[in-house]
Amino acid sequence: MDAAEDLETLGEKLYTLIYPKHKETAGKLTGMLLELPGPVLSQMLQDKTTLTAAVEKALRALQLAQEPGRVTCKDEDDVSVSSDSLGEQLFELVDVYNTGHSQKITGMLLEQHKDAVLKLLSDPKLLEEQVNFALNTLKEQNMEETDFSDTSDADDSERLGEKIFSLVEELRPLHANDITGMLLEMEPAALHQLLTDPTMLEAAVHKAQAALDSQNRTLSS
Template sequence: MEVEGDLETLGEQLYTRIYPKHKDNAGKLTGMLLELPRHVLSQMLQDEALLCAAVEKACRALQLTQEPSRVTSKDDDDVSVSSDSLGEQLFDMVDVYNTGHSQKITGMLLEQHKDAVLSLLSDPKLLEEQVNVALETLKKQKERTDLLDADDTEKLGERLFSLVEEIDPLHANDITGMLLEMEATVLQELLSNPGMLKVAVQKAQAALDTGQ
């Protein structure tokens, strides 16, 4: 209940600031901004420029939802311009949510059928749901990539260590650690080229000797 109270207070403060310049749409604009993260809302209330920029974005998005004719009145011969127009309008609306991934999310949403994109432009609630789904997808992709990267590095390290150990068992740990600082593509070459690996190990041995 406390969180709801906080949100209600933020909403009242936002509405009070928005109303003087946007009497007709103050309620809708406030509702759109309240979808943003709590810390962003707090910043807006302390920074007039930030608030004005967010309200401007919300106004553009609201205007687009109220003017579907701008999207649907294009001729069939003008498909490319229509697609560009859709993309621009969708980007403006997605950008209101300040996700930090407006470009990627817009691209993901534009992969849908044109009719589905038009629905998003005319239904802010549906758009919000789609933005959240896209954000979740991006988050999972990043987690998968991070896991794969960590897994690949670990496997590379194990393979490299076993080869380095055959050349210099005494300093295998230190040398492998030094070699793992190289680019992944270089490491792959070392694993497939014994001569190249031997040279790299000798360089690492020399660096170790100098360090001691």
């Protein structure tokens, strides 16, 4: 309940600040800004420049959403709704959320079919859901990239080992275990490259087999 009450209090304070300049749209603008993270809202209340910038972004987003002719007029000239135009309009809307990843999130959303992007431009609720989903995806990716714990490293190595082994087994079934062990001493980036480049994999396997043969000859002599 405290969080809800805090949000309500923030909303009232924001509305009071927004209303003098934007009487007709103060309610909608306040609602849009309340979707932003708490710390950002607190900053807006303390810093008029931040608030003004956020209100201007929200206003532009509101205007774009209320101009379906610019976005959804497919019958007149579908070509006129270019990818660049869609991208610019979508960026304006995404940027309202102050995620710090507006460019990346816009790029992710633009990977969808044009009809789906057009729907995002005219449906604020759907856009909000997709922005949050994209933001969570980015956070997960960042966590994966920065998570250097032993367990994640062990899991990654195990998965890599399994993939490499299955490929090596096709080329050198008799020494697949030994060769895979030798290849796994390489850098992870190089191993990933082996998985996508059969020629490079074959060369690495051949080199490992030669080293193995040489080692065996030394032991038997």
